[in-house]
Every structure is written in structure tokens, then in C-alpha cells.
Amino acid sequence: MKNKQAPVWVIAEQVDCRILSVSFQLMGQACKLADALETTVESVIFGDHIEEQAQQLIAAGADKVYMGISPQLELYQPEIYTEIIVKLAQERQPAIMLIGSTSMGRELAPLIAARLQTGLTAHCIDLVLDADNVLEAKIPAYGGLLSIICPQKRPQMATVAQGVFPSPELDENRTGEIIALDILCDILRRLQTLEVVREASDGISLESAPIVVAGGAGAGDPEGWDKIADLASALNAALGCTRPAVDEGWADLETMIGQSGKMICPELYIGVGLSGEQQHMVGIADARIMIAINSDAKSPVFDQVDYGIVDDCREFVPELIKKIKEYQEKQGTC
Amino acid sequence: MLNIVVCVKAVPDPKEACNIKIDPNTKTLMRCEVPLVINPLDKNAMEAALQLKAQFDAHISVLSMGPPEAGNIVKECLALGADRGFLLSDPAFGGADAYATAFTLAKGIEKIGSFDVIFCGMASSDGSTEWVGPEIAVFLNIPVVTMVKEIVEFDKEWWKVKASLENGYRLMQVKLPAAFTVTRDLNTPRTLSFSGIIKARKKEITRWGLKELAVPAEAVGLKGSPTVVSNLSATESKRQVEMISGTREEKVEQLVQKLTDAGVL
Numbered sequence: 001m002k003n004k005q006a007p008v009w010v011i012a013e014q015v016d017c018r019i020l021s022v023s024f025q026l027m028g029q030a031c032k033l034a035d036a037l038e039t040t041v042e043s044v045i046f047g048d049h050i051e052e053q054a055q056q057l058i059a060a061g062a063d064k065v066y067m068g069i070s071p072q073l074e075l076y077q078p079e080i081y082t083e084i085i086v087k088l089a090q091e092r093q094p095a096i097m098l099i100g101s102t103s104m105g106r107e108l109a110p111l112i113a114a115r116l117q118t119g120l121t122a123h124c125i126d127l128v129l130d131a132d133n134v135l136e137a138k139i140p141a142y143g144g145l146l147s148i149i150c151p152q153k154r155p156q157m158a159t160v161a162q163g164v165f166p167s168p169e170l171d172e173n174r175t176g177e178i179i180a181l182d183i184l185c186d187i188l189r190r191l192q193t194l195e196v197v198r199e200a201s202d203g204i205s206l207e208s209a210p211i212v213v214a215g216g217a218g219a220g221d222p223e224g225w226d227k228i229a230d231l232a233s234a235l236n237a238a239l240g241c242t243r244p245a246v247d248e249g250w251a252d253l254e255t256m257i258g259q260s261g262k263m264i265c266p267e268l269y270i271g272v273g274l275s276g277e278q279q280h281m282v283g284i285a286d287a288r289i290m291i292a293i294n295s296d297a298k299s300p301v302f303d304q305v306d307y308g309i310v311d312d313c314r315e316f317v318p319e320l321i322k323k324i325k326e327y328q329e330k331q332g333t334c
Numbered sequence: 335m336l337n338i339v340v341c342v343k344a345v346p347d348p349k350e351a352c353n354i355k356i357d358p359n360t361k362t363l364m365r366c367e368v369p370l371v372i373n374p375l376d377k378n379a380m381e382a383a384l385q386l387k388a389q390f391d392a393h394i395s396v397l398s399m400g401p402p403e404a405g406n407i408v409k410e411c412l413a414l415g416a417d418r419g420f421l422l423s424d425p426a427f428g429g430a431d432a433y434a435t436a437f438t439l440a441k442g443i444e445k446i447g448s449f450d451v452i453f454c455g456m457a458s459s460d461g462s463t464e465w466v467g468p469e470i471a472v473f474l475n476i477p478v479v480t481m482v483k484e485i486v487e488f489d490k491e492w493w494k495v496k497a498s499l500e501n502g503y504r505l506m507q508v509k510l511p512a513a514f515t516v517t518r519d520l521n522t523p524r525t526l527s528f529s530g531i532i533k534a535r536k537k538e539i540t541r542w543g544l545k546e547l548a549v550p551a552e553a554v555g556l557k558g559s560p561t562v563v564s565n566l567s568a569t570e571s572k573r574q575v576e577m578i579s580g581t582r583e584e585k586v587e588q589l590v591q592k593l594t595d596a597g598v599l
Contacts, residue, residue, distance in 0.1 A: 076504070079477065103499045107480040110432070110465035114472035119433060119560030122463035136564065147565035190509040191477035194494070198502035211598055217349065235598065243459065244348055247374040249518060253498070260457070260464075268598050289596050290573065291589070307592055308577045309585050316582060323586045327599055 005039035006095035007064070009155065011085065011112075012045040012057055013104055015198075019045075019053050021162055022100035027060040028168030029127055029160075030098055036129050037095065040064065044088065046081055048074040051178075058176035060168050068181045075193045076104045082111040083187050089116055089155065096135055097155040098127070100162065101260070109159050119150035120157040123260045125164055125282050140259055140278035161283075163207070163263030206255060209238035210267040214257055214284070217244035218273020218294060218313050225250035227317045228272045234321045234328075240264070242280045258283035269305075273313040276301025293317070336392040336490070338383045339443050339452045341470065342411060344370040344404035345460040370400075372407040375455025377523035378516045382453050382485070384415050385521060393417050395446050399427055399438055405539050413526050413534035420446060424543035429556030432461070436469030438554050441547045443474060450490075452513040456481050467515035477512045483519035 008030045012023040027043065034041045040063040045054060047069065054065040068084055089097065089112070097112070099105040101123050113120035121137035125145075128136050135156040136147040150156040206212060213235065215228035225245070232239040240262065241251035257264060258280040269287040273294060274280065281304050284290070290305040295312045302308040309316065346368035372380075383394045396411040398404050399422040408419035422442045430438065443449060452474075454467035464480065471478030479497050487494040491510055496503040498517055544551060552558060578588045593599045 078479075103481060103497070103504075106464050107468060107478075110468040111472055111478070113465070114433065114436065114469040117433075117560070119431065120463075120465055121561060122432075122465065130564070144566050144568045146563050147567070148561050149564040150561045153560040190512070191479070192507045193504050194507050195505040196499065196502065197505070198499070200501070235593075246518070247348060247459065249522075253517060254500070268593075268596055285572075289592075291592070302575050302577070304571045304573060305575055306573050307589070308575045309589060310577070310579075311582060311585060316585070319582055319586045320589060323590050324593070324599065327590055327594070331599075 005037060006093050006154070007040045007042045008034040008037065009089070009094040009097040010041065010043045010062070011097065011099045011105070011108065012043050013100055013102060014045060014047050014050060014053050017047065017049060017053060019056055020100060020102065021167055022102065022160070023057075024060050024167050025162065025165040026098045026100060026160060027057060027062060029165045030096070031061040031168065033096060033127065033129060033135070037133060039095065042066065042092065042094065044068070044085055046073045046076075046084075054178045056170065058178070059170040059172050059174050061174070062176055064177045064179065066179050066181055068183060070183045073183065075196050077193050078107060078111065079189070079191050080184070080187050081108055082115065083184055084181060085112050086115045087184075088181070094155045097157045099157070099159050101159040105159050109157060113157050116155065118153035118155060118157060120159070121148040121150070122159055124158045124160050125259060125263075127158060127160070140282045142278070144278070161259070161261070161263045163265065204236070204238040206238045206240050206257065206262045206264050211235050211237035211270075212240050212257070212264060212266040212268070212284070212287070213237045213270045213272065214240040214242065214274060214280075215245055215251070215272045216242040216274025216280070217248070218275075219245065219250060220273070220314055222250055224273070224314045227314060227321075231270070231272065231317050231321055234324045237270075242274050242277065271301060271305065272317060274301060275299050276304050336386060336390050336451065337449045338386060338392055338394045339446060339449045340376070340379050340383045340394060340396050340411065340416065341439055341452065341454045341466070342376040342380065342396055342398045342407055343373040343455070343458050344398060344400045344407045345373045345458055347371045348374065348459045370403055370407065372410060373455050373458045373460075375457060375459075375516065375518060377455075378518050378520050379453035379455050380411055380414055380416070381521045381523040382514075382516055383451075384524065386451070386488075387415065395420060395449075397439060397442050397446065398422070399430075399435060399442070405541070408539050409534060410526065412537045412539075413530040414524065415530065419537065419539040421539055421541050422543075422547065423541055426544045426551050427555045429559065430554060431559035431561045432463045432465035433469060433560050434554055434556075434558035436466045437473055437558060438547070438549070439466065440470045440473035441549050442542065443470070445542065445547060450510045452476075452511075454513065454515045456515045456517050464515065467513055471513040474511075474513070477508050478514070479506045479508055479512070480515045482514045482516045485520070
């Protein structure tokens, strides 16, 4: 019976032959959904020399892995990837299709969704089934959580960021089927990835930093932003931000924390000049200790942290840095 | 002549976005309390078009879908230097998700006529999906590159662009006509000039509804949307805040103590 039901799909992604952790995390959640739906989990992966990686997806819970292997698929090629996935999805009729909110996933997901004429929920922070076994994709919005469903069309599609779901244990003894896909040669070549360049990132990575300082609109101007950045360096912390800070041009999109940015879990989080918008706070909700500095005593951010300070961050932060440096010097001489 | 279409969205002013409430009945956003402005990233899309126009024989059409008031942001784009402005506005378009929005905009673009390049902002500040640009491309059956941060080479037929990637970029070669969604790294948007505003006064916005687009009501708005909001729940905070008060010096002192206690100093 189990195999008669529409499967749950995960579009996996590898970079330099390493499967991204978000793909494993999606496999874990897909298994839970598939158990409840009494169906199987299938995954699709593209690349060159990825036989081992296909095996790893089985260890992570896939019953079937569709593997597109070819030198011309080594780099993400939007048109070919889309074409193959769309054709396969039309054949296999998955009930659910999950994709990581990576640069690739964020481009590929809407291309697939529009081609399959179905709905796609962006950057979910939870995926559950309702009483009718319809997928409820939860997204934070306006002080609460919205549940988005796709009642009629299939597959039900969603993108999810790294860190939303835990990584599953890999079971090397699990068995499954690996199916090599025929690579279509007659694909329109209107678009081609010529080269992928990855640069070493400067600064401390948000995902691995024990301390994270995040700034928001309250910085006021580039000068105010620099002070928040100084606080991050004084604490040897990674610097994150909210959407308004990106929009103002003070911070890079890659340092944005939250639903459509990074989901992180540091030991200590200090939010400076930000209002506690849900879209940001969900990205940091599990930090061990949270501190907020905001000039508005009524700011919603103070409902979501352990320690709050009401003050103008542009005045307060330089004083704090001074004190931290004094303390560090004292420690250094002891 | 290079025909450029720029898609722009009127969004609640991000600076006042915390005042936006959800209508408990329709479960859609009540935007009326907050002024509408052009979506920040759409300014970069507009700037990209204007920079091309400065170098080429180009024609810029600006297209938006939204309530009648969204005409103001189309006007703003005309003042920036766009040649024509179009607003798709009809009660039937209301409540659209990304899919129905992209479908409607694609129909608008088809009605505008020939196009070589479509620019959209990478994401909107309110909906926070990034789907509209790529889905428009699917409906028009043209290629798309998302998150464009640099236009490296361009001619009438082929473009080379750099698109943002985790810790880097990808270099893409794409054949026109094509769609591009842009990041703020691409350029610095210009601000409105007085003479631009004066010139734009004479330009008229073309407004199209369901009838003009000749699409069935079932294909647009809430009815044409595969996704719907099924529920809205409040989130509860797991934390109990302790406010640190006193003079600035006292607050700094106490905070450093907290940091020390936490073992981070």
C-alpha cells in the first residue's frame, strides 16, 4: 500500500560533491511527513561524480534517489534542472516537494512551481499536516504565524532555510533505489552557467559564531551602523542584521538573520536598534541568552529577549564598547 | 531599440511596517494605515533600466499591479525617466499570491507588446517571496536570472551577468528576451529630480483591469492563487525579560556584568 501513495520529494543540492546540510535536514522532515502520509521519500540530485552522495541521501531516509549525473550538470544549470525535475514530477506526481532556501533553491523552486502550475510557500519555519493531511507551511508575519496551504494543486511546494529542521542521523545500512536519469539533450540553451566563483568570506560566519550582534534600522545612518559593527568586533562576534539594514545599504544580504536569511542558534545574541519583527526573530529564537537595546521602551523586541535596555543605541553602544575594552585589558593584565 | 519593462510593487513603507495588521476575516494584509512606497529593490530595477537607456536607444515601460493608489509609484518611475507607465488594477486582482500576481503581470507585459529585457526587484519587502520575477519568466516562456548583482556584458542578443551566490557569484550567459531580478549590489538608485517631476506631469498612466487584460476572473486574484492563508496564530514568547535600568553608566556596568556571568567576556 505504502508505495501507491504520492511520494514526498526533496530536491537535494550539492556543492563540490558535498550535500548541503539543508538537504539532509529536509530529508529528516520529509521522512516524518511521509510516515504520517504512509508514503515514501524520494530525492532528486544533480552533479558529476555524485554516486556516493546519492547513497548518503538513502542513509538520510530516501527510498528512491533520482540522480542526474553528467559533466554538464556539475554546475547548477537552471533550464536543464527545471526541465528534468518538471518532467519527472509530472510522471511521479509527488504530493509534496521541498527545496532548500539557497540561491539555487530560491531560483529553481519558482521555476518548477510555475511550470507545474502549483503553489509555493517561501522560507517556511515549520511544516505540518492538518487534519485532512494537507501540508501547512508556517511563516512568520505581522506578530504571528501564518499557515499557508495549497488545497487543490499538487505538488505542495515549500522552501526552507538551513537550520530550521534538525539534521537526521545517517543510517549507512539503510537500503534504497538509485535511478540514473536520462539527461535530456534537446533542452533550449537560452541560459547557461559559465562559472561559479566562491570567495572566502571575511568576518566570522554567522552560523558558527557563539556570539552574534545584530543591528537594525535604529542604527540611523552608516556611522551608527559602524558603531554596531565595532561592538561585534569588540566581542569577537559575528555581525548580523535585519531586512531594513539591508535595504538601507549598511549590511549585506548574506548577513541577514531570519526567515528569508540565516537561521542561527548562538550562545549569546545582542539585538541593537531593531524592533523585534517576527521575520527576524524566528532566525534567532533558540539562542541561549538574548539581549536587546532599543530606544523605545514599548518595542515588541523586549517581549522576546532575556535582558532589555532602553537607550539610544548610537549613544549607548560606544559606551558599552569602551567598558568592554577596559574589562578585556584588565583581564589581559591579570 | 531595446524595449525594457520594469515591474514595480507598491509596498507599505518598510519604516512603518510594524503598524501593519492582518484582517482577521479575509486574512489578508490591511495596508491602508501605512503609506505605500515603491519596494526598495524595485528602485534598483528601475535604476538598471535608466542606466541602459543612458547608453542605448531604449524605451522603458513601468508596470505595477495593485490598488488605484499604486499609481503614485508608477508616476514616481515616470518622473525618474520611464517612458510609459501601466497599472493593473481591478478588485478581481486582490488577494493574489505570487503565482496569480506573476500570471497577471505576464498578461500585462504581453499586452504592452514587444520586450527584450524585464527587470524586477529580487524580493518585495512585504510579501518576502522572491517568486514573482521567475514566475513571470515562466509564463512568458523566457529565461530568467535571479539575484543579479552585475551586468558584465550586453548586446542586442546575449548578456553576461553575475548573480549572487552564497559567498560568491555565478556567471551566467543568457539570450534575450530575458528577465532579471536584481539585488541592491547592482547599482545605487538615483533620487527624483525637480525637472523629472515636472516632465512626468504630462505623462499619463495607462490603467488596465480584468476586461482589458481579457483573462478569466478565475485566473487572477484570490481565485487564481494556488496558495491560501488557512490560519493565523499568535506566537508566544518563551522568555521573560529583565529590564536593565539606571543611568547610562549603570546600565553599561550591569550589562558587562551579565556578559561576564554568561562567560562571553
